[in-house]
C-alpha cells in the first residue's frame with residue numbers, strides 16, 4: 001500500500017514511458033529507427049518511468065524486448081540483440097522533479113522575488129535527483145514506490161536534509177507534524193539495503209544550534225558509516241525571507257559555532273577517523289577565520305554544498321602559481337605581450353572576494369599583471385546573500401562604475417548551467433552590451449588559461465569565451 005501522507009503538491013500527473021530527446025547518428029538507436037519524440041514504454045515487460053529506469057533495466061542486457069510508442073500512436077515491439085558494451089545512443093527527456101510537501105521556515109522559494117525565473121520556485125524533493133545530482137530531500141513524503149526504487153536500483157548515495165534529530169525541532173523547521181518528521185525507520189530501511197546517506201543541517205540560530213546541534217551530530221555519528229558525512233550550512237536570509245521566527249546569522253554566531261563544533265570534530269576524528277561533521281565555508285568566511293587545511297576535508301564528500309570549496313580553490317590556485325613559476329623560469333622566447341597589459345577586473349560575490357583578491361594579488365606582484373578584484377553586492381536578493389552564484393545581471397551591471405582596465409570577468413557559476421542566462425532573467429549578451437569593454441564569463445580554468453597565456457610563452461588559448469564559462 002502506498003503512503004499518501006503528502007499534500008497534492010507532490011502528486012503529479014505523468015505520462016507513461018519516457019520520451020526520446022535525441023538519437024545519435026550511426027548508433028544502435030538510429031539503426032532501430034528510433035526518433036526524437038518516440039516514447040519507450042517498457043523493457044522486457046517492465047514499465048519505464050524515466051531515463052533512470054531505462055538505464056537500470058537495460059544495464060548488462062544483451063537481449064531484450066523494448067516496447068515503443070510512436071507519436072502517431074503506432075506501437076512497436078523491438079526484439080534487440082546487442083553487444084554488452086554497445087550503447088543505444090539515446091538521450092531522453094529530463095526528469096520532472098517531484099515536489100516536496102513541507103513548509104520549511106527557511107525555504108529558499110520564499111526568499112525569491114516574484115520576478116525570479118520560474119525554475120527557482122520548484123520545490124524539488126526527489127530521490128532520483130538526489131542520487132543523480134546531490135539534491136537534498138527530507139524523506140518526509142517519500143512513497144513506498146520510491147523507497148522500493150531506491151533499494152532495488154541501489155540509488156546510493158542519498159542526500160538528506162536532517163536539520164535536527166530532535167523531532168520537535170525538526171517538525172517545527174519543516175512545518176510538518178512530528179510523526180512525518182520522524183524518518184528514522186526510512187533511513188534504517190535504506191541502511192539495511194546498503195544505501196549511504198550524506199546529511200545536511202541548515203543552521204538556524206536559536207532553533208537548531210548549540211545543544212540541539214551537538215545532539216544531531218552525535219546521533220548521526222552513531223549511524224556512521226551508513227551516514228558518511230554531515231554538512232552544516234548557515235541559514236540564508238534575503239530581503240523577501242524575513243520570517244520573525246528566524247534570527248540572522250552573525251559573525252559572532254559563526255565564531256561560536258566554529259568553537260563548539262571544533263571540539264566535536266576532534267572527538268569524531270579520534271573515533272571515526274574522519275571529520276564527519278563539516279561546517280560550510282561561509283561560516284568560516286563570515287567569522288573572519290581561515291578555512292581548515294586539506295586533511296580536514298578528506299575526499300571532500302560535500303563540496304557541492306559549499307564544504308571545502310575555498311580550500312580546494314586555494315590549493316588549486318597555489319598549484320597553478322607553482323606551474324606558472326616553473327614555466328616562467330624555463331628558457332623560452334619573448335612573451336607575445338607584456339603581463340602588465342593584462343589589465344582588467346574580476347567581479348565576484350562579497351563573500352569570496354577577499355579569498356580571490358589574495359590569490360590574484362600574489363600573481364600581480366610576481367608577474368606584473370594588473371588584475372583587480374571587485375566585490376559585487378547582491379541587491380536582487382538582498383539580506384545576507386553574498387555568494388557569487390546568486391548574483392544577477394542587474395547586480396553586475398550596477399558594478400560598472402567600479403570596473404578598471406580593458407576587460408571584465410564575471411563568474412560562470414552565475415549563469416544557468418545549460419544556458420547563458422542569469423537568475424533575474426538577463427541574458428549574458430544583454431549584460432555584455434552594458435559594458436564598454438569585453439565581458440567574459442569564466443570559471444577557474446578560463447581564468448587560469450588567460451593568466452597562463454600572458455605570463456608564460458607556453459601559450460594556451462583562453463578557454464572561456466564571451467559566452468563561455470568561472471566560479472571566480
Ligand code: SF4
Nearest residue numbers: 100102103104107123
Ligand atoms: S526548503 Fe526544501 S523541503 Fe523545505 S519547503 Fe522548501 S523545497 Fe521543500
